Amino acid sequence: MPAQNSKAESGSVGVVDTEFVDLPEPLPLDCGRTLHPVRIAYETYGKLSAARDNVILVCHALSGDAHAAGYSRAPAAAGTRDGFRADERDAGKGSALGWWDGMIGPGKAFDTSEFFVVSTNLLGGCRGTTGPSSTNPATGRPYGPDFPVITVADMVRAERALLREIGVTRLAAVAGGSLGGMQALEWTVSYPDEVDAIVPIASTHALQPQGVAWNAIARNAITADPDWQGGHYYGTGRAPNAGMGVARMLGHITYLSAPALELKFGRRLQFADDIRYVLTEPEFEIESYLRHQAVSFVKRFDANTYLYMSRALSYFDLAREHGGGKLDAAVRGVAARTLLIAFSSDWLYPPAGSEELAAALRAGGKDVELHVIDAPYGHDCFLLEEARQTPMIREFLAR
Numbered sequence: 001m002p003a004q005n006s007k008a009e010s011g012s013v014g015v016v017d018t019e020f021v022d023l024p025e026p027l028p029l030d031c032g033r034t035l036h037p038v039r040i041a042y043e044t045y046g047k048l049s050a051a052r053d054n055v056i057l058v059c060h061a062l063s064g065d066a067h068a069a070g071y072s073r074a075p076a077a078a079g080t081r082d083g084f085r086a087d088e089r090d091a092g093k094g095s096a097l098g099w100w101d102g103m104i105g106p107g108k109a110f111d112t113s114e115f116f117v118v119s120t121n122l123l124g125g126c127r128g129t130t131g132p133s134s135t136n137p138a139t140g141r142p143y144g145p146d147f148p149v150i151t152v153a154d155m156v157r158a159e160r161a162l163l164r165e166i167g168v169t170r171l172a173a174v175a176g177g178s179l180g181g182m183q184a185l186e187w188t189v190s191y192p193d194e195v196d197a198i199v200p201i202a203s204t205h206a207l208q209p210q211g212v213a214w215n216a217i218a219r220n221a222i223t224a225d226p227d228w229q230g231g232h233y234y235g236t237g238r239a240p241n242a243g244m245g246v247a248r249m250l251g252h253i254t255y256l257s258a259p260a261l262e263l264k265f266g267r268r269l270q271f272a273d274d275i276r277y278v279l280t281e282p283e284f285e286i287e288s289y290l291r292h293q294a295v296s297f298v299k300r301f302d303a304n305t306y307l308y309m310s311r312a313l314s315y316f317d318l319a320r321e322h323g324g325g326k327l328d329a330a331v332r333g334v335a336a337r338t339l340l341i342a343f344s345s346d347w348l349y350p351p352a353g354s355e356e357l358a359a360a361l362r363a364g365g366k367d368v369e370l371h372v373i374d375a376p377y378g379h380d381c382f383l384l385e386e387a388r389q390t391p392m393i394r395e396f397l398a399r
């Protein structure tokens with residue numbers, strides 16, 4: 001298991017190492033192909049109980065990684081905490097800090113004095129787990145677009161295989177925001193006898209058409225960049241950074257709300273007291289901020305991984321995949337207790353989706369709680385409103 005620093009600051013899991021497991025068997029995929037070899041990057045926090053019954057799996061969103069909490073012993077050049085208000089949240093702690101550090105640790109929502117928390121980099125990722133930038137054993141070169149198209153169910157299948165390799169066969173809970181919440185839902189539907197509870201946050205049983213459309217536009221920005229080169233850009237000295245930057249700008253705006261942008265930026269100019277009559281340089285603070293987001297993101301994330309993750313997000317649909325088009329039927333076999341958390345200003349994953357899912361679970365007599373938090377920041381509330389989520393999660397896990 002990863003080493004942890006016993007001299008951690010209060011509430012922190014301390015310094016952690018990312019570990020790796022090579023799955024011994026080929027991984028079957030929904031597209032009909034199998035994948036081998038498969039390496040999974042993961043981290044753990046806390047102590048595994050003798051009965052191995054205190055494990056919580058936390059699942060990351062589109063651009064996360066295995067480093068969810070504490071300080072990485074070998075931090076990447078660019079960390080994953082580069083979103084809205086990151087400078088205010090992190091107080092200069094740098095790229096070493098995990099993406100959900102405020103939620104994982106002693107006394108936090110996922111209390112590591114009680115639970116053994118596991119975090120992985122998703123299948124298809126670019127932060128240690130096998131993905132399109134990994135070497136294709138058939139060619140000796142990166143997969144690129146030859147990597148199989150994957151689904152959320154494939155990601156969960158890979159997580160389950162990893163857990164078995166480290167001796168875990170049952171989960172006290174699965175939790176995550178956005179795409180991470182989709183994984184939690186997939187776990188409880190596909191493996192109902194192996195999960196005691198799930199905590200999907202700012203998530204949905206199926207992305208709404210507007211969300212599918214935003215994802216399509218972002219992918220098109222990448223594939224329309226000549227430097228994408230049909231996906232075979234590795235080793236060429238050229239990468240689709242321009243298209244990837246546009247995809248990040250677009251995606252980032254969908255994660256925020258109009259009131260949040262008004263509060264933080266308004267129509268303030270960035271460099272002067274008056275407009276400068278320029279076309280290609282930022283004039284407004286919001287323009288400069290988006291450019292910064294784009295530049296930061298392309299340094300740490302692979303464009304092909306973005307394409308694959310975005311497609312998996314769009315494909316996810318519990319009703320279609322598990323219920324013949326009916327959500328009630330899809331969740332009929334759910335045995336896990338469910339805590340759904342949504343945010344009033346989240347227009348990408350609106351509360352209506354969580355309400356629809358809660359209604360379907362209640363119709364089947366399932367144990368479900370739904371909390372809609374009134375907060376102004378949009379979808380990114382699941383990263384920004386940690387203090388308000390924490391008591392809800394702690395009370396849910398304690399009962």
